[in-house]
């Protein structure tokens with residue numbers, strides 16, 4: 001049985017926790033303090049933020065509070081879309097370090113592959129942005145580098161034209177959105193996959209009789225089933241709540257296993273509301 005303290009080895013040898021706390025939407029300092037404290041006490045070690053969320057300062061403060069030992073945490077942030085390009089991305093990394101109050105960031109990602117005003121030249125744009133990431137990695141400002149929302153063509157472009165292969169790809173993943181082609185490509189290339197918004201179909205699944213039966217069979221909530229589903233796919237789920245109680249509930253998924261038959265059922269769920277994001281649309 002896996003544990004919340006388990007880690008996975010990235011392709012550069014760095015070890016990353018297999019379960020993480022998301023923070024998007026949490027800008028209020030008290031909410032950040034309370035949820036991050038509850039998370040660390042419950043065993044979360046990975047905390048995911050981004051320039052885009054406007055909360056690096058608050059997250060930075062929250063991880064330095066009391067006796068939370070920042071050294072044991074694995075902090076991720078991401079370069080915001082307007083900060084693409086070598087110069088801007090280099091500055092962005094320094095800016096994230098300063099806001100977070102850290103000497104280094106464990107993992108830094110390119111948030112989005114095709115950005116406003118640079119869509120026609122996304123290949124060159126990503127290579128230039130990645131050059132800043134490689135430099136930050138080599139200077140020790142970041143311990144690992146990766147991407148987010150990259151599909152196969154975006155990954156192939158970096159692999160063909162850059163020196164260092166991404167270590168992580170953070171994409172939307174949950175029942176109804178499984179992005180098989182990208183996931184298989186990442187597995188083949190030894191790129192670890194993180195799952196964002198793993199709880200998306202909470203409401204839809206609460207109306208499904210078979211899912212309701214699963215919650216009774218396993219004695220777990222739908223949120224817990226969804227996070228366990230993600231783990232059993234070998235994704236690293238990132239889950240967010242503004243409520244410490246839910247943060248704790250969401251981590252209580254290391255004492256049960258969804259059966260193969262139930263995994264097949266969850267794998268085949270389809271929802272009209274959800275699809276993989278159109279990442280080729282400039283953002």
Ligand SMILES: NC(=O)c1ccc[n+]([C@@H]2O[C@H](COP(=O)([O-])OP(=O)(O)OC[C@H]3O[C@@H](n4cnc5c(N)ncnc54)[C@H](OP(=O)(O)O)[C@@H]3O)[C@@H](O)[C@H]2O)c1
Nearest residue numbers: 022023024048148196197198199223238239240241242246
């Ligand atoms: N790379 C990207 O482009 C990208 C995009 C989206 C997200 N992300 C990252 O991935 C993280 C997770 O995605 P997400 O924020 O969409 O999170 P999520 O964990 O999939 O869903 C969060 C939502 O579920 C609710 N919730 C949480 N726990 C619950 C529970 N036990 N029971 C019922 N409802 C519950 C939350 O409400 P309350 O807060 O009210 O509890 C919130 O509305 C983000 O925070 C961010 O770090 C990355």
